[in-house]
Amino acid sequence: MKKLFFWWSKLKSTFWFVPVLIIALGIALPFWLVYLDNTHGFEPKGGWKYLFPSSPNAAKDILSTIAGAMIGVAGTVFSITLVALTLASSQFGPRLIKNFMYDRINQTVLGTYVSLYIYCLIVLNTVKDTDQLEFTPIISVFFALLMTIGNIVLLIIFIHHVANSIQADNIIDKISKNLSQNLKILFPEQIGDAATFSFDLEKIKAGFTYSKPLKSNKEGYLQYVDPEKLMEHVSGEDLFLELYFRPGDYLFIDREIGKVYSHKNLSEEELEPLKDNFLTGRTRTSQQDAEHAIHQMVEIAARALSPGINDPYTAIACIDNLSNTMAYLTTVKFPSPYRVGEQNRLRIYANALTFEGMMGAAYNAIRQYSKANPPVIIHLMEAMATLHDFAVDQQHKQVIKKHAEMILSLAERSIDEKNDLEDLQKRFDAIQN
Structure with a gap:
């Protein structure tokens, strides 16, 4: 479960995930609103009729104007984001770029403008003005007007946010909050329970007949160690695991990341389920790596x-x-490196x-x-x-x-x-x- 939570956290932190969700909403929403227009036949009265399109041509003009404006502003938003990323990279370091990419406001603004553009195209395709059929989706067009007003407000918020986000003090404060x-x-507090006293490691190792190095089958930064599955596997197989690395360390292929002590001679195939509890990637992440934000802060200081x-x-x-x-x-x-399982038996000695x-x-x-x-x-x-x-x-x-x-x-x-x-x-x- 925690491994799934880790992948979900990584997915949410990508630059494209939130915009894609908003765009998907922009694709689904016009079908529902056009359906309301078609089934309810809403007729505005009084002063409200001036806020709704009175003819198919008026609806086409409104939707075409909004669509053209939104895709133009989306390009401007994308350009502003790239300028901010360039400034951040040159002044604070390239590893700080992902902090700007993961920013929810930047993602939301880009997704909202593209979403409204697609929304207008879909609704525009439903407007009919022929001898056989005349259809004006007035509710859908009115909703497009409301979203346009909201996007104008969002653009002002976005410009203010970008201006603040590239200030050194604000960047440092944000990293400090992430660090806290x-x-x-x-690490390794989530792995099993902490022992209340120290163990004689040599005596523990001597209690096992076999020992085998646990080697990494992937290169990259160790991003995550699944604490529940790791302890469950080690306890279930009656093993003792000594870890040499922790999240944030770089692993090479076939590098010894630990040693497994067992009562039977384990094959490489039997060690594979144990290796699956260690996830690697191209960059460091902050989920289990407490030093990651410290290094970001140090990089800003070093560049300064x-x-x-x-x-x-x-x-x-x-x-x-x-x-x-x-x-x-x-x-x-600080958490103890001695991690115990059931009956307070030492199962893992971690690099704490x-x-x-x-x-x-x-x-x-x-x-x-x-x-x-x-x-x-x-x-x-x-x-x-x-x-x-x-x-x-x-x-x-x-x-x-x-x-x-x-x-x-x-x-x-x-x-x-x-x-x-x-x-x-x-x-x-x-x-x-």
């Missing part, structure tokens, strides 16, 4: 610090949002996320790119001081101190101003106390 959502469930852009304030905004996330992680209990790994993903690249950039280096040290105040666990504090030492080392090699170094040293000394 991804951190609610950390490049000589071609030289925008330290965008990098500082990224550091602030990352520090907010790391401050939250200092209060979180750690605070140290998340800190490295968040700050290492930014620190490396911030060489000879005093404002960013100083802000990094301020972030470490803030995180040190939030941290309660001593291991977390040691990780933060390690990053502070690397930042200080970078500052001593790249900052020439004595006063800047003294300010940085004061912040570093506060962390050591």
